[in-house]
Amino acid sequence: MEKRLTLQKEVYTYALIIGFIPLFITIWLLQLSVNQTLEKRIESEAIDIATQVSKNASVINTFSQILPDRNLLQTIANDLRERKGAHVVFLDMYGKALIDPYPPNYGLQIIGKEKGRALKGETYTTILEGDTGRAIRAFAPIMNTSDRQKGVVVVAFLEPDIKTILSQFYNSIAKAVPIAIILIITLSTMLSRSIKRRIFGMEPIEIATLLLEKESLLHSVTEAIIATDKDYNIKIANEAALSLFPNNTNIIGENLMQLIPEYKFDNIIKNKQPEYNRQLLINGEIFLANTSPMIMNNKHLGIVITLRNRTEVKDLAEELTGVKRIVDALRAKTHDFSNKLHVIYGLLEHGHYREAERYVDRLAQEKSLINSVVNNIQITSVRELLLGKASESEEKKVNLIIDSESFLFELPEVFDENSMIIVLGNLIDNAFEAVEKHPENSSVFVSIKQDEKKIELIVRDNGYPIPKENIEKIFEAGFTTKPNGSGFGLYNVKTQVNLAKGTISLTSDDYETTFIVTIPFPIFKKKAGEKCE
Template identity: 35%
Template sequence: MRTLLKLKLAPKISLLVIMIVLVTITLSISSVGYWSIHHMMNNIEKNVLNVVNITKLSPIIIEGMENPTEKGHNIQQFIEATQAACSDIDIMVVADTEGVRYGHTMKDRVGDFFSAEDHANALKYGETYVSTGPGTLGNSMRAFAPIKNNEGTIIGFVMAGSLLTSISKAKLQIIMIMLLFIAFSISLGLIGAFYVSRTIKRSLLNFEPEDIARLYSENKGILATIKEGIIAIDQDGRITLINKRALELLKWKDQDVLGQNIKEVFPQSKLPDVIHTKEPIYDFQYALNGIIVNSNNIPIINQNKVIGGVSSFRDQTEIIMLSEKVTGVHRIVDSLRATTHEFKNKLHIILGYIESGKHEAAVNYISAVSDDIQNNVSHVLNLVKEPTIAALLIGKINRGHELKIRVRLHDDSYFDNQFGMDANNLVVIIGNLIDNALEHLNLVDQNEKIIDVLLLEEEYRIQMRVSDNGLGIEDVSLAFQKGFTTKDSGLGYGLHLVKENVDKYYGHLDVVSLSGKGTTFTVLFDKGGSSVDSGINR
């Protein structure tokens, strides 16, 4: 294990994927093979029992046993015809109570005595049973049944069996097929592991997880140290990062602005223009809360596609004062700005890859250093097969961990989106419900803060439930109104968006809130004409 941890990212991923594929495929195919062999043996046992049960009741057999001189030859004909019709039967014998054969698979053995000794229970007790033993044609699995006349007297027995050599050939064939499937699956696993590791490594710009962690830590340190305000947005204009200095210049109290559109909270920003034109805007000055600030705005571009933008701004008065006191200070500021932008570019390229669908691997790498996070990721991925929703839940669990709030996915959860619902709409619903609970519990002063999430896709409906153990909502009727919020600052759009997306699919939204005990939001989508089916592909 220590050697595995020392490996670089690409070989580590390849090795882990190969191990998972090898164990999973081997166990799966071995289980199927065992079941197939067991099923085959049961079928053979049923076949030989069916044959002897049918044969013992045949009038041809009974009459031939009672009148061997007149109709005895019909028994051999019946045996030959029956065996020809049953492909799994290798041997059949009809004999009287003394063991004299009246019919046999080998015609020349009719009249000889039955050589085995496991027919006694059929003659003595009238039992019908299956046994394994030697015979003149070899070891076989065979069934015995008594032959009774019309008065119920046992007048002989019938035996039908399959040679163990034939059974062994069938078993060997099943095993060979299993081995071929295992070899083929492992080959595909090797190819897939190599491809996945190479793709992930390229998506992370050939950085190792420890390099990403180091870059992130250095970036945080730089953002906290410099005296410039820094704001970063994604391609949709949502604020993804803001440092303390920017909050001070904009006179915002906290970082609740993360995720909000920059046009709504910072109309003067030139970042939307930068994203639209793909051209940087340097040294732009504007009035901000009674001071003049100087800003630099650059787009973040990856493969000719804008994935966001970064703006740095500083009080122009401070710049003038510092330049008067320290010669060449602008060089220091420029250096810091360039370094900051470099780190921001790398960070947002990584974020861009994550947002484009490759974030699951990145999260797995980072979470590998924490057993707790790794368990959470595995738990979510085992229960939620839709990658977008799984990534959302993993992110919320990590966010809760930062806030010292336990976000847990219920063990009964299972979701793979067989109904074909739009993952973006589900993200809005689940994400806002969890965010609402996180923001509420973050303001609550209590020792244990828990959010329970249930996401269950059943045959005819989807059930989503988010519960918290907070203080509850005083007036539930206002919760989904646009603009309603219990926070000191906020737009109050979250629960309103949840209601809109639930109504889009004709779902049912219910909330139960108990003062001092918590709140539970439940969303149901029924598959049946007026619900999920009506909302798909809108």
């Protein structure tokens, strides 16, 4: 896998590049500009000096003489050399130097071969490339009072002198560049750290992964989730939230307070505390709302609200706690009792008193038999569950056999009545569904036994066997072979058994399917321990 720079290093690197490239381009352009400007400035200064010298009264007077005063001319040249850095040479009308150049070996470079124009009275500048480098020269004629030319003054700036001026500029640049580099590095570091801090130290790939995970998580949950900005305008809503409103309603961008006007969200923001299980009426259905404020640096950014149908929550709670099992069992028992009353009423209404008497005697015998079995179950909810399942089995025409030796008098704290109802109710319901496909001679056997070490539950049916490939997966969450199954029935059974540190086994063949649940509960050791205390 290709190794990439971290975002902070990448930003830092690009910031340095963005900083250094303009810096170096600026230095390069500045150097070109300075060279050109300096050259023009020197040319201008040279021509000015040459013009001033040619009009100097002392120079004009000495050139008006037959033999000009060379000492005077040398003094003027030396003075200009010290004050202006210019090399000055005076020529007579034959082009011969009247004073020695300073320094002497620069004479040819200063005078050059272009003096002819100067001897004709022209003022001009030239640039000469010589052995010792470039020389910028200015020529000016020396005119007497009668406006007759008597000589020429040559003013030159040599490359060593130009380099001295440029070196001063480069020294200034050399001092400024390190400061600029330090500033670029410092600002690049600050920028990279600031960007890293603003995205909470995460890398782009981590942000992208987090976004995908958030989207997947948001749309995978069954609860409706809505997030708003600080003005309660909806910014995020999952599919479950969109389904709460009419199909043509696009709630993104809508104001949540207008969609749910009865809910006052200001109190949540004011208290800066979440609110749980608030009941709201939305499109004629009651939902439970959990609302949390989004606050960062003590600033209100918005809210997140989750909505769940109260009926679904109620059904799920009943399923998980085992209440539904008992309710269904009691409903079946009530329905069975009602049917039997209708039979007795019908017999009496038509005068079949003897048949009615025999029917009541038979019911009494059946009731006595069932009661004799379940009376050994001293846990009331478990006993009522078995009685209800007995009535349900009659409705479904299933032969429910409760082991006559069943016995249960106490449950451990880690496997209380709710756990028992969940485990026993699910196993019996699954057994009923299995034998429904095998109506002839269908039977379900239930045994509950308790001894000094454990509680053992056995549920056996002679329905269709469980395929071998499903036996390993049957206790997994979400696995189901039923068209409308949730896949959490046997998963809840396994969870309750595991919490009690018990075991559950399953065998299935062509003849029968058997579930055996064992819950460790050393009851007599417990009693002895209590007495010792």
